[in-house]
Amino acid sequence: MDLDHILTHLGEDRENYYNAVSPPIIQSSNFVFDTIQEMREALADEVNHHIYTRGNNPTVAILRKKLAALEHAEDALVVSSGSSAMSAAVISQVKAGDHIICVQKPYSWTYKLLTNFLVKFDVSFDFVDATQIEEIEQAIKPNTTLLILESPNSLTFEIQDLSACAELAKKHNIITVIDNSYATPLYQNPIDFGIDIVIHSSTKYINGHSDVVCGVICSSSAIISSIFKSEFMTLGLNISPHDAFLILRGLRTLPVRMERIVNTTQAVIEYLSKHDKVEKILFPFHDTFPQQELAKKQMRACGGLFSIFLKTRDKKAIERFVDNLDAFLIAVSWGGHESLKLPSLIFHDMQGQEDSPIPYNLVRLSIGLESPDFLIKSLNNAFSAM
Numbered sequence: 001m002d003l004d005h006i007l008t009h010l011g012e013d014r015e016n017y018y019n020a021v022s023p024p025i026i027q028s029s030n031f032v033f034d035t036i037q038e039m040r041e042a043l044a045d046e047v048n049h050h051i052y053t054r055g056n057n058p059t060v061a062i063l064r065k066k067l068a069a070l071e072h073a074e075d076a077l078v079v080s081s082g083s084s085a086m087s088a089a090v091i092s093q094v095k096a097g098d099h100i101i102c103v104q105k106p107y108s109w110t111y112k113l114l115t116n117f118l119v120k121f122d123v124s125f126d127f128v129d130a131t132q133i134e135e136i137e138q139a140i141k142p143n144t145t146l147l148i149l150e151s152p153n154s155l156t157f158e159i160q161d162l163s164a165c166a167e168l169a170k171k172h173n174i175i176t177v178i179d180n181s182y183a184t185p186l187y188q189n190p191i192d193f194g195i196d197i198v199i200h201s202s203t204k205y206i207n208g209h210s211d212v213v214c215g216v217i218c219s220s221s222a223i224i225s226s227i228f229k230s231e232f233m234t235l236g237l238n239i240s241p242h243d244a245f246l247i248l249r250g251l252r253t254l255p256v257r258m259e260r261i262v263n264t265t266q267a268v269i270e271y272l273s274k275h276d277k278v279e280k281i282l283f284p285f286h287d288t289f290p291q292q293e294l295a296k297k298q299m300r301a302c303g304g305l306f307s308i309f310l311k312t313r314d315k316k317a318i319e320r321f322v323d324n325l326d327a328f329l330i331a332v333s334w335g336g337h338e339s340l341k342l343p344s345l346i347f348h349d350m351q352g353q354e355d356s357p358i359p360y361n362l363v364r365l366s367i368g369l370e371s372p373d374f375l376i377k378s379l380n381n382a383f384s385a386m
């Protein structure tokens with residue numbers, strides 16, 4: 001489906017709201033029926049009807065249609081966070097006694113879902129180096145039911161061969177789920193490679209304005225309907241109609257924001273590649289990235305999130321670099337309008353994190369909507385202060 005059609009027309013129901021261009025926020029918990037028969041019909045297919053806003057809501061429904069189309073999926077659910085999107089997707093596919101294979105170093109709350117939460121329900125797991133398909137194959141057990149992917153990783157950017165993973169999983173009757181937050185539906189559509197369930201933290205690029213926490217689950221109608229009837233309704237994962245309105249507004253500019261971010265990132269990375277205080281750059285489309293060829297095969301472009309290793313082991317110098325990098329705000333998260341910096345030094349200073357596999361001279365940068373000149377000037381100042 002045409003991208004412009006999806007963003008401007010799909011799912012809009014303007015005749016029902018005075019031909020307003022922008023949809024109303026239907027701030028109602030409840031929807032009424034004219035007759036018993038009408039209500040009976042709605043209850044029989046709640047995922048497609050408006051009965052109660054914990055289930056479906058007209059403002060949220062517009063967003064569901066657009067996001068499903070963007071991910072080449074039959075249906076989608078919009079949920080309260082990226083973390084709840086992954087949790088609901090995973091929980092929907094396992095039962096006590098099952099085994100999960102997951103990529104190494106997944107997003108922190110995906111890690112905790114397996115290690116803190118699902119262990120209580122007798123679901124076991126293995127983390128594997130999923131850059132090697134053989135490592136996944138060797139980890140498969142008779143009770144493996146789910147493979148969790150995240151491509152690229154959002155700190156160290158390893159990727160997985162999505163076609164190979166989907167093919168292997170299908171052979172063993174294993175469902176595949178991927179965290180596709182980094183690439184956005186514009187730059188990577190895992191369903192086209194045979195992946196079953198795609199989740200996003202739409203807090204990041206999809207909303208893009210650092211003002212809503214939200215998530216998306218995209219899959220077949222059968223899987224979405226099953227998640228809706230169980231995890232979604234039971235755990236109450238719905239977002240508010242107001243948040244849906246904000247995400248819709250953010251989504252309208254996703255292509256222009258991403259185009260701007262991709263171009264700025266390219267300029268910033270070109271500058272960093274030549275700088276003698278940069279030891280290494282982790283970015284899937286960079287010439288030095290070991291999986292660059294695979295990245296270019298399955299991603300149409302690369303976002304604005306990447307990591308650099310500073311060419312020093314002096315923690316004070318790293319702190320001077322970060323503190324003097326004024327154009328970038330220091331914070332968690334990414335994908336908003338504002339450029340951000342996150343030094344791994346922060347985690348090393350936390351108790352119990354000394355043995356982290358991530359070296360302390362790594363700094364993650366997220367490029368926002370500022371101009372490349374503004375950001376490069378600030379980087380120049382920060383390197384001088386190092």
Ligand SMILES: *Cc1c(COP(=O)(O)O)cnc(C)c1O
Nearest residue numbers: 081082083107154181201203214
């Ligand atoms: C932020 C993030 C999440 C979690 O999303 P929330 O909306 O914060 O719950 C999941 N995966 C990745 C890669 C993320 O960066």
